[in-house]
Amino acid sequence: MVSFSDLFVAASRASARDSALAFGLLGIFFNIAIQGVEFELYMYHFMAISISLYWGLIFTVYSVADYGILTAFARVSLLYASFGFSLMTSMVCYRLFFHRLCRFPGPVWAKITRFHASSLAAKNIQYYKELAKLHAQYGDFVRTGPREISILRPEAADVIYGPQSECRKSTWYGGSSNDPNKCSVNMTRDFAQHRLRRRAWDRAFSMKALSTYQPRVKAKADLLIDQLRKRSDRPIDITTWAMFFGFDVMGDLGFSKEFYNLESGVEHHAIKAIHKHMTTMAVVSMTPWLLNILGSIPGAAAAFSGFFDFCGSEIKAKQKSWDGEQYPRDITSWLLKAVKENDPSASPSQESLDDDSRVVIIAGSDTSATVLANTMYFLAKHPDKQRKVQTLLDRAMPGGYTAWSYDKVKTVTYVDDIINETLRLRPPVVMAMPRETPAKGIRVGDVHIPGGANVLMPLHQLQRDKRWWQQGEDWIPERWGERRHEMGTDGAPWLPFSLGAFGCSGKNLGYLNMRTSISSIVMNFDVAFVEGEDDEAFYDGALDTLTMTLPPLKLKFTARGSVDGRD
Numbered sequence: 296m297v298s299f300s301d302l303f304v305a306a307s308r309a310s311a312r313d314s315a316l317a318f319g320l321l322g323i324f325f326n327i328a329i330q331g332v333e334f335e336l337y338m339y340h341f342m343a344i345s346i347s348l349y350w351g352l353i354f355t356v357y358s359v360a361d362y363g364i365l366t367a368f369a370r371v372s373l374l375y376a377s378f379g380f381s382l383m384t385s386m387v388c389y390r391l392f393f394h395r396l397c398r399f400p401g402p403v404w405a406k407i408t409r410f411h412a413s414s415l416a417a418k419n420i421q422y423y424k425e426l427a428k429l430h431a432q433y434g435d436f437v438r439t440g441p442r443e444i445s446i447l448r449p450e451a452a453d454v455i456y457g458p459q460s461e462c463r464k465s466t467w468y469g470g471s472s473n474d475p476n477k478c479s480v481n482m483t484r485d486f487a488q489h490r491l492r493r494r495a496w497d498r499a500f501s502m503k504a505l506s507t508y509q510p511r512v513k514a515k516a517d518l519l520i521d522q523l524r525k526r527s528d529r530p531i532d533i534t535t536w537a538m539f540f541g542f543d544v545m546g547d548l549g550f551s552k553e554f555y556n557l558e559s560g561v562e563h564h565a566i567k568a569i570h571k572h573m574t575t576m577a578v579v580s581m582t583p584w585l586l587n588i589l590g591s592i593p594g595a596a597a598a599f600s601g602f603f604d605f606c607g608s609e610i611k612a613k614q615k616s617w618d619g620e621q622y623p624r625d626i627t628s629w630l631l632k633a634v635k636e637n638d639p640s641a642s643p644s645q646e647s648l649d650d651d652s653r654v655v656i657i658a659g660s661d662t663s664a665t666v667l668a669n670t671m672y673f674l675a676k677h678p679d680k681q682r683k684v685q686t687l688l689d690r691a692m693p694g695g696y697t698a699w700s701y702d703k704v705k706t707v708t709y710v711d712d713i714i715n716e717t718l719r720l721r722p723p724v725v726m727a728m729p730r731e732t733p734a735k736g737i738r739v740g741d742v743h744i745p746g747g748a749n750v751l752m753p754l755h756q757l758q759r760d761k762r763w764w765q766q767g768e769d770w771i772p773e774r775w776g777e778r779r780h781e782m783g784t785d786g787a788p789w790l791p792f793s794l795g796a797f798g799c800s801g802k803n804l805g806y807l808n809m810r811t812s813i814s815s816i817v818m819n820f821d822v823a824f825v826e827g828e829d830d831e832a833f834y835d836g837a838l839d840t841l842t843m844t845l846p847p848l849k850l851k852f853t854a855r856g857s858v859d860g861r862d
């Protein structure tokens with residue numbers, strides 16, 4: 296009987312041309328075989344196997360087929376080159392001419408490789424602007440990756456993200472780990488598993504839980520006010536102080552832990568570790584398989600270790616000291632409660648729990664902070680609107696800031712109008728995240744998108760497009776209130792928290808943070824631009840690092856002595 300090694304010896308002794316041809320054909324078959332497989336999730340394994348096989352083949356050819364080491368090296372390299380060349384060529388041809396998305400317009404390079412998106416993101420870390428240019432050139436449906444379509448149509452929002460949507464999270468979410476037992480709720484792609492895990496999170500954001508968080512958010516707002524007051528004689532970078540507020544709130548509500556950013560005026564080292572690498576992540580994550588490879592290499596996430604270590608040690612300390620009798624004080628305690636009680640909604644492993652704890656900080660901090668900083672920008676730009684909200688708040692709380700109450704702030708709906716309008720023009724999660732269409736595909740208006748395609752919406756552009764937003768580029772909070780009907784607000788797409796099952800679970804906490812911080816600041820201060828400060832650089836310079844990263848914005852905060860009850 297002929298053994299495998301006999302076959303291999305025969306193959307390795309075949310002429311170089313025949314072997315190269317065979318490997319070339321293998322490349323084409325391989326490309327055909329992986330269609331329909333989410334291959335980007337297995338790139339790490341593929342590369343690891345390819346490299347091991349390469350050296351293994353050289354050794355085998357050298358030792359079995361009587362070739363010298365250089366010849367063995369040359370022959371195997373030729374086979375690999377032939378395999379790689381035909382794989383790449385067939386892949387390019389397939390993606391350009393036979394792919395199920397090939398009828399959608401877009402740049403040629405985008406149809407071939409995700410590196411195109413990474414290169415656009417790397418330009419100025421403003422992918423949202425690049426995407427806007429692509430839509431201007433190619434229309435409402437643009438092929439932005441070999442199997443990705445960006446859609447600029449309001450009716451797509453419900454189909455892709457709505458409660459009834461059959462689209463699940465795309466392979467982008469497999470970037471850090473493809474194992475649902477090791478990743479956070481946000482990275483969980485399976486509908487049923489996600490639904491189960493969301494229950495533990497939803498308990499952490501119940502009305503009762505929120506009422507226990509409210510005084511603690513106010514305490515942080517007071518700290519912010521004190522620091523702004525101390526510095527009211529000089530320009531203050533609100534981008535930084537809003538970030539301090541956002542992280543201090545989430546340190547407390549997430550872990551019952553102090554970051555002391557507001558007290559010290561210095562960024563906590565764990566937070567610095569996140570911010571330092573946001574731009575790299577923005578570029579790398581455009582090519583999900585690259586993220587997957589980096590995520591699989593032990594030590595590659597070392598750049599984030601300060602932050603990972605902080606969350607990991609906090610959650611472990613909490614696990615040891617957790618008191619099941621007490622009403623949970625913070626979000627991670629709610630997640631731990633589910634684990635300790637063996638609730639079906641519990642995070643399935645230590646890794647997933649660690650990842651969940653990181654989501655608490657990442658999802659909750661920068662998001663609220665960018666809304667706060669952006670709102671201050673808009674209020675400085677529109678002093679009339681600032682006076683209006685101050686007057687309404689003064690009227691609701693005639694006793695001044697000492698009479699501040701969250702319930703009273705909620706009655707001033709203009710505060711929410713301001714928040715919603717800021718979320719429209721400056722959504723903290725800059726792009727609506729990618730989803731994968733179900734096998735039967737989806738229909739957006741009269742356009743059918745086939746199954747197995749990644750679809751997303753350019754939120755930044757969608758929420759200002761003049762086709763459905765009147766004076767779309769202008770900040771007009773009244774469009775959410777008295778001018779709602781006239782400006783057609785209800786029919787226009789607005790989804791800064793996303794929608795449906797995968798939408799933001801911390802939305803109500805987000806509103807609590809934003810209402811508290813914004814109302815506290817405007818009750819205490821008049822906010823204005825510093826003379827000579829380039830406010831356009833702030834507006835134009837926002838970076839797309841998944842969440843929005845803002846440039847510094849120097850503002851002047853002048854105390855409103857007559858209104859502040861503490862003066």
Ligand code: HEM
Nearest residue numbers: 480481655658659662663724728791792793799800801805
């Ligand atoms: C202005 C404030 C906020 C905005 C605009 C916002 C926006 C979003 C968006 C767009 C998503 C969906 C991301 C995706 O599609 O993968 C999301 C998810 C999420 N957000 Fe928020 N968020 C805010 C505040 C918060 C806060 C304060 C928390 C508290 C921890 C929070 C926790 C979460 C969590 C846990 C998820 C993942 C939900 C899931 O996958 O089931 N968010 N947020």
